[in-house]
Amino acid sequence: MLDADFFRRWMAAATASVNREAERLTALDSPIGDADHGSNLQRGFTAVATALEKEAPETPGAILVLAGRQLISTVGGASGPLYGTLLRRTGKALGDAPEVSEAQLAEALRAGVDGVMALGGAAPGDKTMIDALVPAVDALGDGFAAARAAAEEGAVATTPLQARKGRASYLGARSIGHQDPGATSSALLIAGLEEAAAGAGG
Amino acid sequence: MSDEKVVGIVLVSHSAEVAASVAELAKGLAGGAPAVPVATAGGVEGGGLGTSAELICAAAASVDRGAGIAVLTDLGSAVLTVKTLIAEGDELPDGTRLVDAPFVEGAVAAVVTAAAGADLDAVEAAATEAYGYRKV
Numbered sequence: 001m002l003d004a005d006f007f008r009r010w011m012a013a014a015t016a017s018v019n020r021e022a023e024r025l026t027a028l029d030s031p032i033g034d035a036d037h038g039s040n041l042q043r044g045f046t047a048v049a050t051a052l053e054k055e056a057p058e059t060p061g062a063i064l065v066l067a068g069r070q071l072i073s074t075v076g077g078a079s080g081p082l083y084g085t086l087l088r089r090t091g092k093a094l095g096d097a098p099e100v101s102e103a104q105l106a107e108a109l110r111a112g113v114d115g116v117m118a119l120g121g122a123a124p125g126d127k128t129m130i131d132a133l134v135p136a137v138d139a140l141g142d143g144f145a146a147a148r149a150a151a152e153e154g155a156v157a158t159t160p161l162q163a164r165k166g167r168a169s170y171l172g173a174r175s176i177g178h179q180d181p182g183a184t185s186s187a188l189l190i191a192g193l194e195e196a197a198a199g200a201g202g
Numbered sequence: 203m204s205d206e207k208v209v210g211i212v213l214v215s216h217s218a219e220v221a222a223s224v225a226e227l228a229k230g231l232a233g234g235a236p237a238v239p240v241a242t243a244g245g246v247e248g249g250g251l252g253t254s255a256e257l258i259c260a261a262a263a264s265v266d267r268g269a270g271i272a273v274l275t276d277l278g279s280a281v282l283t284v285k286t287l288i289a290e291g292d293e294l295p296d297g298t299r300l301v302d303a304p305f306v307e308g309a310v311a312a313v314v315t316a317a318a319g320a321d322l323d324a325v326e327a328a329a330t331e332a333y334g335y336r337k338v
Binding site for chain 1: 256278279286290
């Protein structure tokens with residue numbers, strides 16, 4: 001079972017990897033976006049870490065709801081409402097259980113990803129974070145390592161795609177050949193699950 | 203027209219200057235505009251381009267007269283943030299609506315219509331109809 005400490009470690013691992021990879025995310029966002037994805041997420045996850053220290057929610061659901069609210073408030077770009085919706089919907093789907101199973105997390109995360117698709121109108125293949133998140137959720141039944149691998153493969157597989165959503169879609173065919181920054185940061189978020197399970201990040 | 207009945211307008215742009223200028227333009231072109239509460243949420247707190255959920259919530263609260271609020275946005279994160287705040291339910295005043303409209307033309311149409319004492323449905327319809335105005 002996954003307790004509140006697991007979800008704290010997940011958010012801590014995500015914060016650490018966003019900090020570590022901020023420059024790479026921004027570099028990916030330079031040719032096809034507005035070159036702020038890394039710094040935006042860094043600001044958002046720093047706020048998540050601060051809020052979780054200050055408010056100390058006691059259930060997995062409450063932790064994700066609070067984290068999502070911070071991302072919506074502080075990111076300043078489209079990734080804020082998108083990741084905020086992902087975490088809030090997932091948190092709300094988990095309810096107020098003190099511990100959840102991996103299967104319950106997989107189901108809740110599916111609800112979160114559905115929320116992101118409804119908000120942004122993106123489908124798989126549109127060269128967005130959905131291209132990492134959907135395969136990750138599909139693989140979650142086989143464990144966190146499988147989910148991480150699927151998300152990373154999904155992110156890499158966005159490279160030959162033409163963007164159909166967001167700022168990059170204005171570039172048309174010129175978006176081809178660049179890995180999507182949102183899919184890349186989504187893979188970092190999913191990788192954090194494996195790190196949290198290993199006890200890291202806390 | 204009583205002040206309590208008037209629809210509020212919120213203009214959300216990635217840029218504080220764009221939001222403020224569009225508000226000024228819309229109010230300048232609308233007769234009776236002083237009666238319409240118009241607030242802007244431009245850029246991020248502390249300056250810079252982007253979208254601030256806090257500024258949007260503050261703007262919406264400041265124009266709430268109980269007759270609904272029409273929110274017009276430019277693009278990208280402005281749209282997604284307003285949609286998210288509305289979907290979460292408890293962030294914005296009751297009767298807050300994201301209006302699907304071109305930002306400048308929609309803002310003018312919304313303020314003019316609200317100034318005439320129209321309700322939120324009519325304000326939304328007028329702003330949305332601005333998409334149909336062909337320039338060529």
